Amino acid sequence: xxxxxxxVGTGPGDPELLTLKAVRAxxxxxxxxxxxxxxxxxxxxxxxxxxMRPGVVELRLAYPVTIxxxxxxxAYAAAIGGFFEEAAAAVEAxxxxxxxxAVLSEGDPLFYGSYMHLHVRLAPRWPVEVIPGVTAMSGxxxxxxxxxxxxxxxxxxxxxxxxxxxxxxxLGDSAASVIMKVGRNLPAIRRALAAAGKLGRAVxxxxxxxxxxxxxxxxxxxxxxxxxxxxxxVPGWEARR
Amino acid sequence: xxxxxxxVGTGPGDPELLTLKAVRAxxxxxxxxxxxxxxxxxxxxxxxxxxMRPGVVELRLAYPVTIxxxxxxxAYAAAIGGFFEEAAAAVEAxxxxxxxxAVLSEGDPLFYGSYMHLHVRLAPRWPVEVIPGVTAMSGxxxxxxxxxxxxxxxxxxxxxxxxxxxxxxxLGDSAASVIMKVGRNLPAIRRALAAAGKLGRAVxxxxxxxxxxxxxxxxxxxxxxxxxxxxxxVPGWEARR
Numbered sequence: 001x002x003x004x005x006x007x008v009g010t011g012p013g014d015p016e017l018l019t020l021k022a023v024r025a026x027x028x029x030x031x032x033x034x035x036x037x038x039x040x041x042x043x044x045x046x047x048x049x050x051x052m053r054p055g056v057v058e059l060r061l062a063y064p065v066t067i068x069x070x071x072x073x074x075a076y077a078a079a080i081g082g083f084f085e086e087a088a089a090a091v092e093a094x095x096x097x098x099x100x101x102a103v104l105s106e107g108d109p110l111f112y113g114s115y116m117h118l119h120v121r122l123a124p125r126w127p128v129e130v131i132p133g134v135t136a137m138s139g140x141x142x143x144x145x146x147x148x149x150x151x152x153x154x155x156x157x158x159x160x161x162x163x164x165x166x167x168x169x170x171l172g173d174s175a176a177s178v179i180m181k182v183g184r185n186l187p188a189i190r191r192a193l194a195a196a197g198k199l200g201r202a203v204x205x206x207x208x209x210x211x212x213x214x215x216x217x218x219x220x221x222x223x224x225x226x227x228x229x230x231x232x233x234v235p236g237w238e239a240r241r
Numbered sequence: 242x243x244x245x246x247x248x249v250g251t252g253p254g255d256p257e258l259l260t261l262k263a264v265r266a267x268x269x270x271x272x273x274x275x276x277x278x279x280x281x282x283x284x285x286x287x288x289x290x291x292x293m294r295p296g297v298v299e300l301r302l303a304y305p306v307t308i309x310x311x312x313x314x315x316a317y318a319a320a321i322g323g324f325f326e327e328a329a330a331a332v333e334a335x336x337x338x339x340x341x342x343a344v345l346s347e348g349d350p351l352f353y354g355s356y357m358h359l360h361v362r363l364a365p366r367w368p369v370e371v372i373p374g375v376t377a378m379s380g381x382x383x384x385x386x387x388x389x390x391x392x393x394x395x396x397x398x399x400x401x402x403x404x405x406x407x408x409x410x411x412l413g414d415s416a417a418s419v420i421m422k423v424g425r426n427l428p429a430i431r432r433a434l435a436a437a438g439k440l441g442r443a444v445x446x447x448x449x450x451x452x453x454x455x456x457x458x459x460x461x462x463x464x465x466x467x468x469x470x471x472x473x474x475v476p477g478w479e480a481r482r
Contacts, residue, residue, distance in 0.1 A: 021257035138373035
């Protein structure tokens with residue numbers, strides 16, 4: 001292969017939910033890059049463990065800080081500011097040496113993925129391929145066996161970091177909703193669902209398709225603890241006919 | 242295997258975007274069922290052509306009429322009424338004989354898929370597994386190299402069959418949007434995008450990830466012809482930083 005950036009969607013966590021194309025990219029790429037929190041192995045890297053080519057060069061891109069704050073907050077912008085520039089430069093050094101670089105991305109690369117920060121910096125200058133992946137939300141509703149949207153349903157994807165009033169308004173205005181970035185926002189999300197009259201339909205899903213996965217009607221879930229990457233699903237298609 | 246219903250997401254069209262799990266299901270299932278328009282081979286069946294087990298029993302579920310009318314319209318409801326009941330009965334006959342039945346679904350099975358009509362009828366009575374797939378919209382924005390949503394972006398999925406005024410309102414109220422079911426609705430979709438001030442950002446994608454695929458800024462696309470399953474994408478993340 002020659003210099004080439006490949007955004008590789010690794011899906012929601014179950015290694016069997018890798019696509020054939022993602023597996024081929026892992027077998028062929030000379031460098032595999034992946035984002036991770038400091039001191040942790042990222043979910044995408046864990047997902048592909050059984051598909052790493054022996055001897056492949058790994059490039060670990062370690063976030064300088066937690067990302068569990070809204071990305072529009074000044075504290076986040078200040079902390080993360082130079083990181084994506086440095087990460088893009090590290091990837092580009094391999095491209096300049098003529099290597100193909102696969103960048104792992106949980107779920108789908110261009111759907112809220114960190115890969116996007118490399119893509120916008122490097123795609124204007126280098127050959128790029130993006131391999132779509134199964135999103136975490138698809139993994140969630142499939143595991144819960146929850147028909148999410150049908151026919152003329154409007155579906156809205158909402159960050160749980162939105163203000164409670166805005167969450168309630170948007171939940172009430174959509175047939176189906178997916179709430180991401182749950183974590184510490186769970187109590188506010190629960191109140192917004194109640195205000196929109198949708199609490200009884202909501203399903204909580206944690207670590208969809210992974211080994212320690214768990215799903216339950218939100219009404220039966222306590223507010224005590226929820227990982228940042230858990231989801232709340234509100235199905236549409238009330239008629240179900 | 243024993244009696245078991247398996248909803249298999251076949252992804253947006255490129256056979257390499259099948260998941261390993263979907264390929265395994267096709268290798269193991271005793272019956273493969275698929276929806277199709279009368280006289281046509283469905284996209285999902287075409288996608289899996291190279292992965293069909295020799296000798297597998299095929300169950301073709303042929304729609305009685307075009308589905309290119311809104312599903313809430315009385316004419317549609319009348320024509321389609323008994324079809325899903327008959328399709329579920331045909332699948333259930335195989336389950337009653339102790340067979341495993343894989344039902345193909347373009348994209349992701351529980352995301353606007355026909356499989357859902359079988360799922361709600363049969364899941365209460367039979368063991369069911371749903372294998373999520375890459376959605377057509379993920380295939381579309383990946384192929385176009387278009388970063389769709391990031392950070393706190395709200396993303397809305399809109400059927401192009403919605404009234405023009407409602408489309409415009411929702412487009413204006415979301416950072417990112419995906420418009421499905423384009424087809425004959427393209428002129429109204431274009432007017433709604435213009436009214437929302439988003440026409441300049443919109444990208445048209447046809448047959449994403451398939452052999453004859455095509456994408457172009459919507460502003461450069463004529464209204465003359467668009468397949469029903471083409472997409473219009475409106476990316477969020479205006480900062481791109």
